[in-house]
Amino acid sequence: MNAPLLLDRRAFLGRSACGLGGIALQSLLAQAARGESPNPELFRTIAPKAKRVIFLFQSGGPSHMDLFDGKDSLDKLHGTNLPDSVRSGQRVTGMTSGQSSFPVLKPIAPGKRCGPSGVWISDLLPWTQKIAGDICVIRSMHTEAINHDPAITLANTGSMQLGHASAGAWVSYGLGSENENFPAYMVLISQGTGKNPDQPIFSRLWGSGYLPSQHQGVILGAGREPVLYLDNPNGVTRNQRRATLDDLAALNQRYATEAADPETIARIRQYEMAFRMQASVPELTDLSAESAETLELYGPEVRKPGTYAANCLLARRLAERDVRFIQLFHRGWDQHIAITRQLPNQCRDTDQPSAALVMDLKRRGLLDDTLVIWGGEFGRTIYSQGTLGSASSGRDHHGRCFSIWMAGAGIKAGYVHGETDDFCWNITKNPVHLRDLHATMLERLGIDHNRLVYTFRGLDQKLTGVEPAKVVTEILG
Numbered sequence: 001m002n003a004p005l006l007l008d009r010r011a012f013l014g015r016s017a018c019g020l021g022g023i024a025l026q027s028l029l030a031q032a033a034r035g036e037s038p039n040p041e042l043f044r045t046i047a048p049k050a051k052r053v054i055f056l057f058q059s060g061g062p063s064h065m066d067l068f069d070g071k072d073s074l075d076k077l078h079g080t081n082l083p084d085s086v087r088s089g090q091r092v093t094g095m096t097s098g099q100s101s102f103p104v105l106k107p108i109a110p111g112k113r114c115g116p117s118g119v120w121i122s123d124l125l126p127w128t129q130k131i132a133g134d135i136c137v138i139r140s141m142h143t144e145a146i147n148h149d150p151a152i153t154l155a156n157t158g159s160m161q162l163g164h165a166s167a168g169a170w171v172s173y174g175l176g177s178e179n180e181n182f183p184a185y186m187v188l189i190s191q192g193t194g195k196n197p198d199q200p201i202f203s204r205l206w207g208s209g210y211l212p213s214q215h216q217g218v219i220l221g222a223g224r225e226p227v228l229y230l231d232n233p234n235g236v237t238r239n240q241r242r243a244t245l246d247d248l249a250a251l252n253q254r255y256a257t258e259a260a261d262p263e264t265i266a267r268i269r270q271y272e273m274a275f276r277m278q279a280s281v282p283e284l285t286d287l288s289a290e291s292a293e294t295l296e297l298y299g300p301e302v303r304k305p306g307t308y309a310a311n312c313l314l315a316r317r318l319a320e321r322d323v324r325f326i327q328l329f330h331r332g333w334d335q336h337i338a339i340t341r342q343l344p345n346q347c348r349d350t351d352q353p354s355a356a357l358v359m360d361l362k363r364r365g366l367l368d369d370t371l372v373i374w375g376g377e378f379g380r381t382i383y384s385q386g387t388l389g390s391a392s393s394g395r396d397h398h399g400r401c402f403s404i405w406m407a408g409a410g411i412k413a414g415y416v417h418g419e420t421d422d423f424c425w426n427i428t429k430n431p432v433h434l435r436d437l438h439a440t441m442l443e444r445l446g447i448d449h450n451r452l453v454y455t456f457r458g459l460d461q462k463l464t465g466v467e468p469a470k471v472v473t474e475i476l477g
Helices: 003-034 071-078 124-132 148-157 167-175 238-257 262-285 294-297 308-320 341-365 434-444
Strands: 051-060 113-114 117-120 135-142 185-191 323-330 372-377 402-407 415-417 425-431 455-458 460-463
Touching: 051 148, 051 167, 051 308, 051 341, 124 341, 135 425, 135 434, 148 167, 167 185, 167 238, 167 323, 185 308, 238 262, 262 308, 294 308, 308 323, 341 372, 372 434, 434 460
Parallel strands: 051 323, 051 372, 135 415, 185 323
Antiparallel strands: 113 117, 135 402, 372 402, 455 460
16 A cells, blocks of 8 residues: 555655756756866866867878988998897887898988978978978887887877777867867868878777767868768758757756766767857858968868868868867878888878968967977888888888977977987987877866876776876977
8 A cells, every 4th residue: 555655755765866966967967068178177287378289190100210300320321231239129010020131221302401400301391391490390209009000099099008088089078169169179081192092090099988979079071061960951951950959959958867877968969069060160161261372372282172281271270260179180101112102292292281281370370379290100110121222112110219290389499309319210318208298288288187087997097098108398488
């Protein structure tokens, strides 16, 4: 007789408990719906120099001695065998470990000293030579990885293990979005003419991992539908879509409150973002308002959607719209063979647009609060892969040292950091690990990398991981 009463009491107590938790949850859910960090003050403890990041990721491993670390000594060493004392038993990949000799290959093109620091930049990069006074070249980057997938994963997520959140997702989580019409993290992909096709890249490189899914990168592609599945189905009007989303949001909100499921709120937010992007994306990709001078600055490929040049211009337009993290992935840098043909082609893809982006940001007053990073996952070997002098020869992977450049957001302009030995094989001064690069990037955004954490499976996860990481203070202005 009392069973219905007991059931009602249990239901009441259960619902009351959920209700109390729901009160606390509502604040978090509302923040998630707006794409905000749970509490940015927890992470942003440093005066920020950057409002946004543009990461020009050169996938495949650009050859550092051919582009930014040429030395007079290499002319003399050309053709000699790389000494065992320099290699010191370090690993090389299976693609060259069986070679009977390791002949030194000097830079495939001459270069010149540029800018106030006299940084050596290859003649393959004449436009980058022009901005030498605006960039900081780091010659002492290093990584443990010697193969593409773990190396690219480390460069983009802070770990060689799968499942971790990407750098852009961490920034989105830590700082949220400043523009309700675009995601905080946008991704653009292009294929170069160096090695085509090059190593594949995977969506986990811009994924959210264990962070809420709203922080994953959103791809902006080429063609009629730059963001997939954004358009309404045929016969559905915008007003009808609005009414459908309102009804769906009400149902999802009810479920999220009852089940305490923030991912459902993330889904609501993504529906709403997609609705707003139906208007914002066409406006973004319409280049009709760009001057002829600007289009000429980025080069002849800028009018071809999906090219690196077009993506660089879109990166500037996204920066103007306060998108927090903008990442370009450009494939084609894996020059194992035919380096004398492939590398010049790859440089033609990227040189003018990369320099144009820096110039364009600078003249619009955006470089002061935009951090631009150019670089790949590792460098290349000083020795020739294959017969020295053969048209089919190239360079193997090398993680012991490689070069990147950075610009804007208070990074020292016209500056060179770090040194390598005469063989461009080992670092001799100021080593910078990829973890240090991530820590420095976060510092420019005002984030202490040790405080930007997310508890997952009992561990406080960080972009910079559990091993020591430091901000590279020497490159900060």
